[in-house]
Amino acid sequence: MLLTISTTHQPATELGYLLHKHPDLCQSFTLPFGQAHVFYPEADTQRCTAALLVEVNPVKLARRRGSTTEQYLSDRPYVASSFLSVAIAQVFNTALAGRSQERLQLAQTPIPLVARLSVVPCREGEGLLRQLFEPLGYFVSTTGHLLDENFPEWGQSDYYTVELQHTLTLAELLSHLYVLIPVLDEHKYNWINDEEVEKLLRHGESWLNTHPARKQIIKSYFQRPTYLTRPTLARLLQEENFDPDQAQEKYTQQEAAIETPLHFNEHRINAVVATLKHYGAKRVIDLGCGQGDLLTVLLKDSFFEQVTGVDVSSYSLKLARERLDRLPLPRNQWNRLQLIQGALSYQDERFHGYDAATVIEVIEHLDLPRLEAFERVLFEFAKPKIVIITTPNIEYNIKLKNLAPGKLRHQDHRFEWTRAEFQTWAERIGQRFGYTVEFQAIGEEDSEVGSPTQMAIWLG
Ligand code: SAH
Numbered sequence: 001m002l003l004t005i006s007t008t009h010q011p012a013t014e015l016g017y018l019l020h021k022h023p024d025l026c027q028s029f030t031l032p033f034g035q036a037h038v039f040y041p042e043a044d045t046q047r048c049t050a051a052l053l054v055e056v057n058p059v060k061l062a063r064r065r066g067s068t069t070e071q072y073l074s075d076r077p078y079v080a081s082s083f084l085s086v087a088i089a090q091v092f093n094t095a096l097a098g099r100s101q102e103r104l105q106l107a108q109t110p111i112p113l114v115a116r117l118s119v120v121p122c123r124e125g126e127g128l129l130r131q132l133f134e135p136l137g138y139f140v141s142t143t144g145h146l147l148d149e150n151f152p153e154w155g156q157s158d159y160y161t162v163e164l165q166h167t168l169t170l171a172e173l174l175s176h177l178y179v180l181i182p183v184l185d186e187h188k189y190n191w192i193n194d195e196e197v198e199k200l201l202r203h204g205e206s207w208l209n210t211h212p213a214r215k216q217i218i219k220s221y222f223q224r225p226t227y228l229t230r231p232t233l234a235r236l237l238q239e240e241n242f243d244p245d246q247a248q249e250k251y252t253q254q255e256a257a258i259e260t261p262l263h264f265n266e267h268r269i270n271a272v273v274a275t276l277k278h279y280g281a282k283r284v285i286d287l288g289c290g291q292g293d294l295l296t297v298l299l300k301d302s303f304f305e306q307v308t309g310v311d312v313s314s315y316s317l318k319l320a321r322e323r324l325d326r327l328p329l330p331r332n333q334w335n336r337l338q339l340i341q342g343a344l345s346y347q348d349e350r351f352h353g354y355d356a357a358t359v360i361e362v363i364e365h366l367d368l369p370r371l372e373a374f375e376r377v378l379f380e381f382a383k384p385k386i387v388i389i390t391t392p393n394i395e396y397n398i399k400l401k402n403l404a405p406g407k408l409r410h411q412d413h414r415f416e417w418t419r420a421e422f423q424t425w426a427e428r429i430g431q432r433f434g435y436t437v438e439f440q441a442i443g444e445e446d447s448e449v450g451s452p453t454q455m456a457i458w459l460g
Contacts, residue, residue, distance in 0.1 A: 001084055002118040003052045004041070005173070009111035012048035016040070017103040018170045019050055019095050029091050033057065036087045054087045081121070082182040088174055096178060096203075098171035113173050115164045119145075122184050123158045131213045132180045139165040172207075179204040183220045202340070202350070210335045215325075252290075255410040258402045264452050267443045268390055269297055272358055275440070275457055277303060279386050281356035285310060287344055287378070288362030292320030299327060299337055308338040310351070317341055345373040351382035359389045361453075364413045379433035379458070387435070387458040389426075390442065392416045395449040419450050426456040435460045 007015050016023040023043035029036045034057040042049045089096060100107035122129055126142040133140050143161040147154040166173070208214055259265060272294060276284060282305040286294050289309030298304045311317050317339050324337060342348050344359075345366065351357070357378060366374055378387060392409050394416035403409060408416050417425070423439060430437040435458035441451035 001054045001056070001081070003054075003084060003088075003177070004049050004116045004118075005052075005170075006042075006047060006049040006114045006116070007111055008047050011045040013043050013045060014103060014106055015048045015050055015170075016043070018100055018107055019092055020100070021050065021091075023048065023050075029087075031083075031087060031090060033083055033086075036091050038091060052084075052087060052091060054084055056083055081185040084117075085178045085181050088178050092174055095170055096174040098169065107171065108169060110168045110172075111170070112167045113165070113170065115173060115177060117162045117164075117177075117181075120160050120162050120181075120184060121158050122160055126160055128184070129160065129162055132183060132217070133164055133176070135212050136176055136207065137166050137168070138176075141165075175203050176207070179208070180217070183217050205338055205340070205350075209337060210331075252410070258400055258409055259452075262400075262443070262452065264443055265293060268360060268453050268455075269294055271440060271442045271453075271455060272360060272388055272390065273297055273301070275388055275455075276356055276358070276386075279356070279459070281386050282306070283353070283355045284308070285351060285354040285357050285382075285384070287351070287357055287359045288312075288365070289320060289339075290316050292323050292339075294358060294360055295320060295337070295339075296324060296327065299324060299329065299333075302333075305336060306338075306354070307336055308340065308350075308354070310340050310342045310344070312341065312343045314341055344377060345370045347377050347381050351377070354382070354384045356386035356388065357382060357384040359387070361390055361392070363389060364391050364408075364410075364416055367414050375429055375433075379429060379435065379460075383460060385460050387460075388455060389458075390453050390455045391422060393422070393441075393450050393452060393454045394418055396446065396452045399446065399449060399452075417454075419454055422454050422456065426458070430458055433460075 005015070005019075009015075013023050019038070021027060021038045023040040026037060026039040029038075031054070035055045037053045037055070038050060039053075040048065040050050094100065095107070098107055120129070126144065129142055130140050141163045144156050145159045145161070146152055147157040164173075204211075204217070208217065211217065276298075282303065284298060284304055284306070285308040286298075287310050289295055289311050290313075292309060295307055295309045298307045309317070309320060311320070321339055324339075340350055342350065344362070359378070363371065363374070378384075392413075394408075395418050397403055397407075397409065397416070398405070400409070426437050426439070429435070437456055437458045440455045440457065442453040442455050443451045445451045
């Protein structure tokens with residue numbers, strides 16, 4: 001499979017700096033499924049073309065997967081597929097990230113670029129190719145190929161040569177190709193693993209949210225939901241045989257039976273939103289967003305400029321997405337929202353750069369040994385100016401008629417804290433990471449046992 005990228009931005013040979021591959025050389029790279037070669041069919045100051053040739057080795061593949069004749073007979077070695085994305089990520093890693101040691105400014109400048117994919121399979125026809133690339137501003141030209149030139153009466157094949165022209169940064173072009181080529185590849189699940197799927201989708205975040213074919217694109221990655229949920233989550237949680245989606249759903253219903261009649265959730269959300277507004281936090285990341293109760297309220301309120309939800313459960317994220325999609329928002333408002341799958345006990349740079357982080361009824365779901373990792377992820381690395389955490393007040397449980405004595409409110413809760421326990425923890429964090437902390441009771445306050453929910457607000 002062959003991808004060429006050309007530019008007429010002058011001096012055109014600067015493309016070599018952007019791709020980190022010298023125009024005078026032909027370089028080869030070994031990939032898990034074959035070889036990639038980078039060379040320049042033309043390189044002068046007027047025009048420069050870099051070629052990425054990916055050779056898929058069917059024998060290597062068959063060994064990787066267990067052999068059947070299908071591998072030897074497939075079109076894999078010849079057409080642009082998920083392999084090309086993997087090759088782009090490995091061979092043009094720096095360019096894809098928009099970095100360049102020697103030409104950083106050029107890497108961030110839109111330049112005229114033409115990408116040409118020699119053969120792209122597209123069973124749904126060239127319409128899909130246009131739907132994917134035209135909304136991103138590309139001028140798309142396609143050439144269909146006959147099934148067999150010796151037998152024109154057999155008609156057209158599903159294969160196209162595609163040329164994409166646009167003025168944009170090289171990183172944007174690579175990111176578009178990286179995310180969209182696998183959409184055309186119906187067999188991607190056989191070849192790319194779940195970690196790669198995560199990486200792919202993460203790359204599209206900045207532009208996918210406003211893409212009119214967003215649903216179709218994401219659906220093409222999520223066609224097999226179990227593929228994403230089970231192994232990804234097991235890895236993230238480092239626990240085998242744990243199906244968080246199923247467990248969560250059951251326990252959440254039980255918790256709702258206890259809390260809903262008393263409007264705890266409503267009170268929590270009102271208190272959190274009021275606090276965010278009080279401190280002028282316009283860019284908010286909701287960690288452990290669940291099915292998006294808070295996100296829904298934030299997104300409807302134009303005060304909030306950026307609203308990001310993070311959850312480890314792809315099932316919850318899917319429900320959140322469906323729910324948020326039903327909000328009657330103008331099209332240009334959708335880029336305020338991002339949903340990302342992630343675990344709170346792992347450092348993640350996607351959590352950086354927010355005014356405030358909210359963590360609503362989540363910490364009690366974390367194992368105590370993991371809580372410390374979470375504290376560092378949030379207060380040491382992500383470091384938002386404001387952190388709001390709510391958690392049940394265990395002292396109040398005796399007032400809950402639907403809760404058996406001695407039980408926690410949700411079966412997945414690893415602990416519930418008294419007010420003193422929560423405040424000691426919150427103050428210790430404040431001291432350790434240089435935040436001041438204040439507390440607020442949420443819901444009706446009882447003179448003896450306090451309020452149903454407790455909230456801490458840290459200011460950095
Ligand atoms: N904040 C939401 C959901 C609370 S339920 C609300 O108030 O309605 C707790 C959520 O935390 C669940 O959606 C669960 O999937 C998520 N969660 C639990 N452990 C997590 C972890 N380690 N990383 C990320 N999310 C986690």
